[in-house]
Amino acid sequence: MSWEQLLLLGLTGLAAGWIDAIAGGGGLLTVPVLLGLGLPPATAFGTNKMQSSVGTAVAVWRYALAGWLRGQPLALLIAVVALASALGAWAVTVLDPHWLRRLVPWLLMLVALQMALSPGLGREPSKQRLRWPLFVALAGLGLGFYDGFFGPGTGAFWAMAWMMGRGKTMEQATALTKVVNLTSNLGSLLIFIAAGQVLWSAAAVMIVGQIGGAALGAGFALRHGRRWIRPLLLLVVLALVLRLLWS
16 A cells, blocks of 8 residues: 555544544444545445444543443343444445445434433433343344444434433434444454454554544544534434445
């Protein structure tokens, strides 16, 4: 790769890390850039999972230090999401996700509509509508598999699940979403690595940018909270809808 391409990848990782740490959706930037540089789709997805996993880990670390993850018993959920995401990544090799490309934009529109019409959602802790075992079974298996199999909008789906299913605030939902995103990223990443679908030189450059972007993005979210998280999440969701409908 040329120096210009490596610089582009580094800057893309920086921007994506910032967006991912706050609202998710950094793949809107990284995947098109990787594909535009001529990487085969499977290699682009594997390389993207590699670099985004590091950035998400940095964001989780920042949120944990700030106490946004304190008192959350996540071991069972992490195990379920890891298994489900690995199964989803394997399923990509034998199934065509074309039907999800048609369905997901409309589901994301419902998420955006719910958030737009419920300005108080996530402002304060609310009633837990799903008991923990049921939440783990439904969200852990369903969204874990979805992230490994297809992926776009996973962060938005998780944030809504945490707020509506478990009564979390927007800040708590943001931090917890990063934990499960990291888990599903690592679960599917193992499959991509085993299949040789990671371009390590590109991933290394993007990781440098991701680390800086994720640290800056998490710091921004910690300072400004839901005042910026909500509009950025809505913006990312709408951008995902447009991208999926266009493709």
